[in-house]
Amino acid sequence: MRLRWKSCLIFNHIVVSFSSVTHPPFNSRESYADKHVLITGGLGFIGSNLARQLVQWDAKVTLVDSLIPEYGGNRRNIAGLEEKLRVSLTDVRDHEALPGLVAGQDYLFNLAGQTSHVDSMTDPETDLEINCRAQLAILEACRLHNPDIRIVFASTRQLYGRPESLPVTEAHPLRPVDVNGINKQAGESFHLLYAKVHGIRSTVLRLTNTIGPRMRVKDARQTFVGVWIRALVEGRPFEVWEGGQLRDFTYVDDAVSAFLLAAANDGAIGEVFNLGGPPPVTLRELADELVALQPGGSYELMKFPAERKKIDIGDYYADYGLIQNRLGWRPQFTLSQALENTLAYYRKELPHYV
């Protein structure tokens, strides 16, 4: 048993984690120090947490974000980092801008996306522009202007649709249940195709529910947990729909580790990996745990709204054995730690997120 590199990520959190994984530690600073790193969706939840780590490691970071109010970008997410990185207020749908952005970069963390399943059904064309068409344009820009770049693409469990069996492995059939899932599937497929046919060094991570500081809490466009957290901090009851569905949760620092590992590892090129988390819980168990952590917290059990029922996927939790075996990644944070850290952040920061 030994202290892993993960511990350096979390010195500003309340936990220090130890791991008995025997894979060689990932020498992160060496892979990223003085390297040029582009993050699309960089002012968003995961993008900004990634940027925070990369800045600590002396990477030369450029964030691309459109700051569309309905999406995840928020200037507060880079509070204290403003002088240590560059921000380009560009929409990835601006295809003309892409070659200039990707040229000269060593890494691209490709996280820009429209994440709302409901919005993808009411405005499917915008979802397509961002999650499908812009992804192809980004890859074309890389192929033509920077074919040696290393890319990690943020995909989603949503591609699996309603699981046939649990836990869900990467071999599970892909059957997206909404426009967002179809477009993300195309975006993911483009990344894998460009690896296979054009030799672009890209990797796909299929994320499950990711939670932590800097997530969107204004509404449920990124994750329903955001709305719960906000209600808790504001002292209001939150709504739990149905409540029996099983879900797994990745703490954002664990997600960040996976992105950093994947981009720096040749064994990840052209591969798809699930992320996962601590053992899954029902939504009701999650709600109970949150309520226990926040004095005065409460929730109401509700029936599923009809228009959501159509695109709900039932129970889901991932098998993350593949990335564990291949890259040595595994979740380092318990669900309680993740929830505590998230609540602690928003108790202080909520005014900047609503």
Next chain:
Amino acid sequence: MRLRWKSCLIFNHIVVSFSSVTHPPFNSRESYADKHVLITGGLGFIGSNLARQLVQWDAKVTLVDSLIPEYGGNRRNIAGLEEKLRVSLTDVRDHEALPGLVAGQDYLFNLAGQTSHVDSMTDPETDLEINCRAQLAILEACRLHNPDIRIVFASTRQLYGRPESLPVTEAHPLRPVDVNGINKQAGESFHLLYAKVHGIRSTVLRLTNTIGPRMRVKDARQTFVGVWIRALVEGRPFEVWEGGQLRDFTYVDDAVSAFLLAAANDGAIGEVFNLGGPPPVTLRELADELVALQPGGSYELMKFPAERKKIDIGDYYADYGLIQNRLGWRPQFTLSQALENTLAYYRKELPHYV
């Protein structure tokens, strides 16, 4: 054993086919007489053959085609029908035009597509615009302006990628090997999603190699068989790459029957069906059969060009049992009949296609 409806389709061909299938005959004329039918890609190969049948049945047919020179549209395809249908020279990428086109239609045969695998790799964004983005726009136009329309979408075996097992059923994993396959998969998924979530009555047919009169023979953008036919009729040897790959072929009149059956059958809504053909042959067997049919015909065996090898799928042939069981469709034409009819057409018509 009894004469099936198919026989009325083929009175102008050299064969009359009988069938022992026990499904009730499909009363086609009744389903389509006086009905408004829109065909995207209507001046193309399958679209124009479909139009020919529909006009015979007194349907009110509108063809939508962009007549882009690299695609399948050709005014010659509707020779003799000009006064019996309407042609709208519209590109399906012109999203503003779509509501006006779909409004008031009873049926939509959605065949507009970019079909070249090679072009999809060199100009992936155009492939996306047509095969993915325009498909979503067409469905949105239907949802908003004509939710009762019946749609059949022309998909492709290309979605299966390199088959894991043969014959390929609809349950085979989808692993497209080129940009065209990824975009067609998204286009197909949108059609199925709109059936499931929005109640749009759409059906997907996954076509294999379709051959017959009015196919593109100028180059291999639609099918390699076109190039072979042209060379044969012009008295030049054609190239056979590798030669050992197994393929199945659907005669265009059989494909037309499948579209007509699917659109008029409630049991097809929200379903995906493979089309297939007579028993598969190797490319070399196909070449031998063609050469035997055309006096002076010859071919050369070649190695696979490197850039094609990357996106080749190996052997392929479909299991069409599902559409046979559910809709009573099966191929009525032998491969020899298909090749004879095709050669006969181009011996006379070639000048209009090169």
